[in-house]
Amino acid sequence: MLYNSGAEKCCASIPRRLLRCDVWLLALHHTAKRKMASTTRFNEYQVIGRKQVTAAEPNPALYRMRIFAPNTVVAKSRFWYFLKQFRKVKKATGQIVQVNQIHEKKPTQVKTFGIWLRYDSRSGTHNMYKEYRELTRTAAVFACYQDMAARHRARFRSVQIIRVAEVATKDVRRPYIQQILAKNLKFPLPHRVQRAASKRHESLFIAKRPSTNA
Numbered sequence: 001m002l003y004n005s006g007a008e009k010c011c012a013s014i015p016r017r018l019l020r021c022d023v024w025l026l027a028l029h030h031t032a033k034r035k036m037a038s039t040t041r042f043n044e045y046q047v048i049g050r051k052q053v054t055a056a057e058p059n060p061a062l063y064r065m066r067i068f069a070p071n072t073v074v075a076k077s078r079f080w081y082f083l084k085q086f087r088k089v090k091k092a093t094g095q096i097v098q099v100n101q102i103h104e105k106k107p108t109q110v111k112t113f114g115i116w117l118r119y120d121s122r123s124g125t126h127n128m129y130k131e132y133r134e135l136t137r138t139a140a141v142f143a144c145y146q147d148m149a150a151r152h153r154a155r156f157r158s159v160q161i162i163r164v165a166e167v168a169t170k171d172v173r174r175p176y177i178q179q180i181l182a183k184n185l186k187f188p189l190p191h192r193v194q195r196a197a198s199k200r201h202e203s204l205f206i207a208k209r210p211s212t213n214a
Contacts, residue, residue, distance in 0.1 A: 042068045042138045042145075044102040045075040049083065051094050062097065063087060068141045068161055072099050082160075104136040112172055112181075113140035116163040119154045131174045137164050 045067050051060035063083055069075040076099065080091040115130050130147065134140040141161060148154040169181050191212045196202045 042070060042142050043075075044068055044138050044141075045072060046098075046100045046102055047075055047079040047096065048098040049079060049089075049094055049096045051089055063089070066102065066164075068138060068164075075099065104138070107136050110135060112167045112169070112177060113137060114165050114167040114173075115140060115144050115161065117144065117148075118160045118162060119148060119152065120158040121152060121154065129173075131167060131172060131177045133177060133180060140164065 046064060047067055048062055048064045050062045051057065053060065065079050065082060067075045067078050067082075069078055076096055079096070080094070083094070084090045110133060113132050113134060115132065117128050117130070119126060119128065130144055132140040132143045132147075134143060141164060144161070145156060145159060148159050172178050172181060193212060194210065
C-alpha cells in the first residue's frame with residue numbers, strides 16, 4: 001500500500017481518480033529519477049569472459065573488452081552483446097571470468113580524447129571519429145553520447161564505442177579543438193565592472209559615467 005492508515009483517513013474525501021493520478025505521477029517520477037541516475041555517469045570496465053569449459057574444449061580462449069557503462073550489470077550485458085556478434089559466443093554457453101573498473105591516472109589534467117565509434121541511424125550503419133577536451137575517458141565518452149543524441153538522435157543502444165585514445169596536440173584533426181590549442185590564446189572581457197576596494201570607498205552617485213569596455 002502506498003498510503004498508511006492515517007493518510008487513508010485524510011484522503012477519504014479525495015476522489016479515487018485523483019488518487020490514481022497521484023500514484024501514477026509518483027511512479028513516473030521514480031522511474032525518471034532512476035533512469036536519470038543510471039545515465040548521468042559512465043564507468044570504464046574491463047570485462048573478461050570465455051566459453052564454458054567442456055570435455056571437448058578444456059581450455060577455451062579468453063576474450064577481453066573495455067566497456068563504458070553506468071554499472072557492472074550493463075557492462076556484462078554489453079559484453080555478451082558484442083561477443084555474440086564477433087565470436088558467436090552467447091551468455092548461455094559462456095561465463096564471466098573477471099570484471100574490473102578502470103580509473104583515470106591523471107583525473108585533474110585536461111586532455112584531448114579521440115573516439116572512434118559506430119552507430120545505427122534510421123538509414124544505415126555509419127562509422128565516425130570525434131574529439132573532445134575532457135579530464136577523463138569516461139567524461140569524454142559521456143560527452144560523446146550526449147553529442148550523438150543531440151546531433152544524430154542516436155540512442156545509447158545504437159552507439160558502439162570502438163576505441164578511445166588520448167590524442168597529442170600535433171595530431172588533433174578537428175578545427176573546433178585546434179582553435180582551443182592555440183599558443184597565445186586570449187579571451188576578451190567585454191563587461192568589466194570596476195568596484196571599490198572596500199565598502200567605505202563606495203558611493204551611490206559618481207561624477208562620470210562608468211565604462212565597462214576598458
